[in-house]
Amino acid sequence: MKPREACGIFGVYAPGSAVSQLAYLGLYALQHRGQESAGIAVSDGTRMQVIKDMGLVTQVFDQPRLAGLEGHIAIGHVRYSTAGSSTWENAQPIYRDVGDTGIALGHNGNLTNTSALLEELGTIDSPIESDSELIAACIEKAYPDQERSDGRSFETALLRVLPKLEGAFSLVAMDEAHLVGIRDPLGFRPLVLGRLGQGWVIASETCALDIVGAHFVREIEPGEMVVVDASGLRSHIFAADRRAALCLFEFVYFARPDSVLFGKNVHAVRQRMGELLAKQAPAHADLVMPVPESGIPAAQGFSRASGIPYGDGLVKNRYVGRTFIQPNQIMRDLGVRIKLNPLTENISGKRLVVCDDSIVRGSTTRQIVSLLRQAGAVEIHLRISSPPYRWPCYFGMDTYNRSELIAASLSKLDIAEYLGADSLEYLELDNLIAATGVPPDSFCMACFTGNYPIPVDPELKKQTLREASVNRVADAAKAGVGHATGQRTGITE
Ligand code: 5GP
Ligand code: MG
Numbered sequence: 001m002k003p004r005e006a007c008g009i010f011g012v013y014a015p016g017s018a019v020s021q022l023a024y025l026g027l028y029a030l031q032h033r034g035q036e037s038a039g040i041a042v043s044d045g046t047r048m049q050v051i052k053d054m055g056l057v058t059q060v061f062d063q064p065r066l067a068g069l070e071g072h073i074a075i076g077h078v079r080y081s082t083a084g085s086s087t088w089e090n091a092q093p094i095y096r097d098v099g100d101t102g103i104a105l106g107h108n109g110n111l112t113n114t115s116a117l118l119e120e121l122g123t124i125d126s127p128i129e130s131d132s133e134l135i136a137a138c139i140e141k142a143y144p145d146q147e148r149s150d151g152r153s154f155e156t157a158l159l160r161v162l163p164k165l166e167g168a169f170s171l172v173a174m175d176e177a178h179l180v181g182i183r184d185p186l187g188f189r190p191l192v193l194g195r196l197g198q199g200w201v202i203a204s205e206t207c208a209l210d211i212v213g214a215h216f217v218r219e220i221e222p223g224e225m226v227v228v229d230a231s232g233l234r235s236h237i238f239a240a241d242r243r244a245a246l247c248l249f250e251f252v253y254f255a256r257p258d259s260v261l262f263g264k265n266v267h268a269v270r271q272r273m274g275e276l277l278a279k280q281a282p283a284h285a286d287l288v289m290p291v292p293e294s295g296i297p298a299a300q301g302f303s304r305a306s307g308i309p310y311g312d313g314l315v316k317n318r319y320v321g322r323t324f325i326q327p328n329q330i331m332r333d334l335g336v337r338i339k340l341n342p343l344t345e346n347i348s349g350k351r352l353v354v355c356d357d358s359i360v361r362g363s364t365t366r367q368i369v370s371l372l373r374q375a376g377a378v379e380i381h382l383r384i385s386s387p388p389y390r391w392p393c394y395f396g397m398d399t400y401n402r403s404e405l406i407a408a409s410l411s412k413l414d415i416a417e418y419l420g421a422d423s424l425e426y427l428e429l430d431n432l433i434a435a436t437g438v439p440p441d442s443f444c445m446a447c448f449t450g451n452y453p454i455p456v457d458p459e460l461k462k463q464t465l466r467e468a469s470v471n472r473v474a475d476a477a478k479a480g481v482g483h484a485t486g487q488r489t490g491i492t493e
Helices: 019-029 063-067 114-121 131-141 153-164 206-212 249-254 266-280 296-306 329-338 363-374 412-419 429-436 463-470
Strands: 008-013 037-043 048-054 073-079 094-098 101-108 170-174 179-183 192-196 199-203 215-219 224-229 232-237 287-290 314-316 340-342 351-356 379-384 423-426
Touching: 008 019, 008 101, 008 170, 008 179, 008 206, 019 037, 019 063, 019 073, 019 199, 019 206, 048 101, 073 101, 073 170, 094 131, 101 131, 101 153, 114 131, 114 463, 131 153, 131 463, 153 179, 153 224, 179 199, 192 206, 199 206, 206 215, 249 266, 249 429, 266 296, 266 379, 266 429, 287 296, 296 351, 314 363, 329 340, 329 363, 340 363, 351 363, 363 379, 363 412, 412 423
Parallel strands: 287 351, 351 379, 379 423
Antiparallel strands: 008 073, 008 199, 037 048, 037 073, 094 101, 101 170, 170 179, 179 224, 192 199, 192 215, 224 232, 314 340
């Protein structure tokens, strides 16, 4: 199984525009951040509708479905891919009836203090499946007893809850009249703000602003909440202690190459990684080739800096997503061949530099090396544009289990031998940071260093949340709880 990826989130407030279409396009541009499920919530000011389902954005939505989602506020979410535990219940946006309104939210990241939050929540109506659902439950509990005369009850509840959350949370949220964008105090996951005519857009990455024709305004700051409603946009800082600790792996792998993080174009940064890698770890070879697609910019940079010609050695099936689930033995045996096929003519008899962005478990890379050998490569020098991935991530990339990370237990030489490569070199952390052009204290790089920017409980596991919450469900069914002004449609059980 591959590591699960970060999620993608999108929000738009644009009276007079077809916001569900914009949300669809935004999610389409963010599809690389998650392929398991997709969903959109829309409000016309009085009524909220949510459609979400398993699958890609284009599988969940079609024109009739989108046309039925009318309003001027929308949020959307694409969820990461996993083998096995993917369920409809975990699809987002999460919807919740609160008093006589409805709220919806989409979350990218992982909370690290779910046990404490659950404790504080006390008795609950039904088991809580995810940290994202836990946020929604906390918001409901924090709602003012009486609807505020200025209509800002949602905002008030959020400002009560957000300081209690720990870990990674980039959020888009809405009630019937407000669009909200939130970034945790360390800004683990990206979140940007854009302008669309008189309207506003919030998205995980700038590529989603581009696709809807919005222009980039700024990043949402760590520890900031922005609220958009009929009176415009306002910003609240909800955390006293805040500083940037953006996931460095966003630059390495997650983010789309055409996106901009910290003012730096991701593609250009990745090319620089390849250039620095060529200087740090040169190789005698006839051809520099990428593992498509994640290795392409680094291979371009490596070629440019080394003078070794760049060429293609593997063709990727364009219609295979980043991850695909391997449902049966035939597909498992074929493995990476379904996705990548060698170009024998280009490879045979050659000494290759093979560039990729990262090695996590080593299983894919091992298959790739074997494919290239079968196609006649005489030498294979693997060059990886990030340091050894040694420590589990608790902030949105679910590599909880250290034993699955090949570099956690094996030396570089042992890894090279396991992969079947003639040599293996990783880009040093200093060089990776230099390639970004961003000060080193702006990043979380715990997966490379083991230095987590906030304390984490190594026992933290998602599954325990449901189990822990089951014990807190009230025995007596709470009849009458939940007022149904928020209308859910298209929900398939
Ligand atoms: P491995 O050899 O560790 O099995 O796989 C390495 C490949 O996985 C690299 O090509 C890298 O681009 C890709 N990769 C790194 N992180 C992720 C992730 O979070 N999800 C998926 N699907 N692939 C990843
Ligand atoms: Mg890859």
